[in-house]
Structures are given as structure tokens and as C-alpha cells.
Amino acid sequence: MQKLRSDVTVIGSGPAGSTVARIVGKSGFDVLLVEKDEYPGKTNVCAGGVPKSIIKDTGLSPDIIEKEITGEEHHFPWGCRSFDLDHVTVYRNTFDRFLAEKAVESGAKMLTGTQIKDVSVKNNGASAFYKDNSICSKLIVFADGPNTMAFRKFGIGFKLEPAKTIVSVACEVKWDSNPLDHYELYYGSEISSWGYGWIFPKSNTVNVGVVCLSNRVRSNMIDSLNYLLKKHPLTHGRLKDKEIIWQSSALIPVAPAKRIFGEGILVVGDAAGMVDPISGGGIASSIRGAELAGKVCVMALEEDKFTSVSLSRYQTLWKKSRVHSHIYGKYILTKIFQNFIEIDKNSYPKMAAFNSRMASFNNKIENIFWL
Ligand SMILES: Cc1cc2nc3c(=O)[nH]c(=O)nc-3n(C[C@H](O)[C@H](O)[C@H](O)COP(=O)(O)OP(=O)(O)OC[C@H]3O[C@@H](n4cnc5c(N)ncnc54)[C@H](O)[C@@H]3O)c2cc1C
Helix, strand or coil: CCEEECCEEEECCCHHHHHHHHHHHHCCCCEEEECCCCCCCCCCCCCCEEECHHHHHCCCCHHHCCEEEEEEEEEECCEEEEEEEEEEECCHHHHHHHHHHHHHHCCCEEECCCCCCEEEEECCEEEEEECCEEEEECEEEECCCCCCHHHHHHCCCCCCCHHHEEEEEEEEEECCCCCCCEEEEECCCCCCCCCCEEEEECCCEEEEEEEEEHHHCCCCHHHHHHHHHHCCCCCHHHHCCCCEEEEEEEEEECCCCCCCEECCEEECHHHHCCCCCCCCCCHHHHHHHHHHHHHHHHHHHHHCCCCHHHHHHHHHHHHHCHHHHHHHHHHHHHHHHHCCCCCCCCHHHHHHHHHHHHHHHHHHHHHHHHC
8 A cells, every 4th residue: 555645635637626736836835636537638528618818827828729719609599699709719638738737847746547536534634545545635625526525525515416517418520620710609498498509619620519407408418419410500501411529428517615615625616616607617717716725725734724714714715706706696697597497498598698798798897997
């Protein structure tokens, strides 16, 4: 049995985990980033749409950008509306790998192909177990996605339950040098009773997918995806004969977690429900949450205090942040519109339309403010 030691163990090398590891590593403390897959992002099915500013903020090379996205087209049952956007798309296996490399450059150590099977927290520290080995540390950060061990073991972080979880089925379709530079979003009961379908373009592929709130799934999600690929009047002509490179499914948390810290524990990213509950986008918000988690890890290590009282600062900072206000506001909006779903089958598209108008209005106000 091998016994490793580190000040902080981070479970999961998605955008959240790598960001925490980079910040802790940079401050000179020992941090071990542990990933179950062979390399970060290997099994991620995400569409890879992020605000353009994230590439610069995380210090990544613009070379990883697949497509500059200048707008989004919402195809509602009653017509189409377009909004401007300053986004880019990336392949997650590239994006996640480079973020993890940034963490390693900052001094973090990394273990790949290593699945943490159990965790224990005692007065004298926290231990994470894999195979016959263990890692002893002062703090454990759970950045292990929506089905987080933090909730299963300690009741902290995101609780995976149907009313708060979106099911998604997505695929990557080969389309060399495609001309698209917009996200295309499709609504309607053939696609999803509480959700939408999308086309997100990269340079030589497009990511196509559908999402639906778990407790609202009425038909097979693969049928909904096939409808978008092969039958939808606006998409099938462009997609039906193209090669599908991969197809997979995954869960997305769409409710912020009630508690994201415990004795010797922090929870971050999808594992903490740091996701926009309307779009399901969580890369940028997980990175923002992880920056706060990294900061609190460093403060706790400097003070040598790992009690829940000391670590509660993380939740306080998160709740005060603008990203949390955005997520929480949208969560409340979903709760309001869900009341109408039995009497109005278009309640989801109506909520999405309202949300897009609000976002566009807020952007204009912010632009005026900054001018
Ligand atoms: C179909 C789909 C499309 C999406 N599209 C977008 C999009 O376009 N834009 C956007 O912003 N967001 C999108 N999202 C959401 C986005 O993928 C997540 O919000 C984001 O990945 C959260 O990052 P994270 O680091 O918290 O978790 P993850 O990226 O899920 O990383 C968790 C990591 O932990 C590892 N792990 C899990 N358990 C263990 C363990 N026991 N031991 C070791 N390692 C472990 C996993 O292998 C994984 O690498 C999409 C999600 C889905 C499902």
C-alpha cells in the first residue's frame, strides 16, 4: 500500500478542479490533482461553448479556439430571434488538458487514470483512497461532477435528483469547413418538454444535442436527437447525411447546492451546482467558483485552520459573487415557469425567450455603464 501526502487533494481535473489546483500550486502549497480518466476531458461530451474572455482569463492560447461565435439564433415554436454574442467554441479534451497543464506548470502534481473510490475525514486530516493506496491531506476539494462523492458520502454539494438534473444526449457530427458562426437553439415539444436542442459549430464538426429535465422526459431522448438530426425542417437538410463521430449522454445539475463546504472539505463546479439552470452552461461559472475555492484553500493553509467555520468563508464569498446571483436568479425563473408547464406546453420556450431578452438588455446596460 502506497501512502501519498499533499496539503490539498483535488478530485477531478475538469475546469473547476484544474483551476483550484493552479491557484493552490501557485501559492507554493502541495496540491495533487487526481483524475479517473487517462487524460483530462477524455470522456467529456460538452458542446464546448464559452465566453471568449475565458480563454484570455485562464491564460490559454487562442490556438485552441475552434470557432468564433458572434451570435445565437433561438428557433422558438412561434419564430426565430437572434442575439449578439462574443463566444468561442473549443474541444473539451483540448481545453481541459491545457487547463490541467497550467495547474502543473504552477506546481500542482497530477495523477491520471486514478479513480478515487472513497474518502474519510478525521480531526487530523482527510484521506482519499484509490486501488490499495491512499492520499493524506489537510483539505479535499471535490470537483468530480454532478454525481459528486461529497453528497453521497457527506451530504454536501449537489444532490442528484430528477427535479434538479437535466439529462442530455449529444453527438459530434463531421462537417468540414462549415460556414456556421452562430449557436442554433431549437425549442418545441418534439425536441424537449423542458429543455431544448442545439447546434454548436467548431471548425470541422458541429456538436448537436438535446436536453430535458429528468422528471419531464416523456420519450426516448435519442429519438429527440434523431429528430433534430434527420427530420427537423430547419436542420435535417444540413445534417442528415453527415458522419457522426461519437454520441454520448450525460447529466447536468440545474440547481445550486445548499452547502458547499464541510470539515476539511470544499465542493466546486458541477459538484456544487455552479451551472446556469436555463442554458446548462457551467464551464465559466465553475471556473469562477473554483477561483474562490482556490483562494479559500490558500487562506486556510496559511492559517492552518480547516474547520467548517473557517471554510464557510468559501460559501459566503460564492453567495456574494455576481455569478451566483445570475445562477440563483435563473433558478428562481425556472421554478416560476415550471408552474405553468401542465397548462402551457410552450412554457420552457417562453422562459428562454424572456431570459434571452433580459440578458440582451443587461448587456446593453453594462455596455452603457462601461462607456
Ligand atoms: C452535453 C453537454 C453539453 C454542455 N455544453 C456546455 C457548453 O457548451 N458550455 C458550457 O459552459 N457548459 C456546457 N456543459 C456543462 C459543462 O460541461 C460543465 O458545467 C463543466 O464541465 C463543469 O466542470 P467541472 O470541472 O465542475 O466538472 P467536469 O468537467 O465534469 O469534471 C469532473 C472531472 O472529475 C473526474 N472524476 C469524477 N469522479 C472522479 C473520481 N472519483 N476520481 C477521479 N476523478 C473523477 C471526471 O473524469 C472529470 O474529468 C455541457 C454539459 C453537457 C453534459
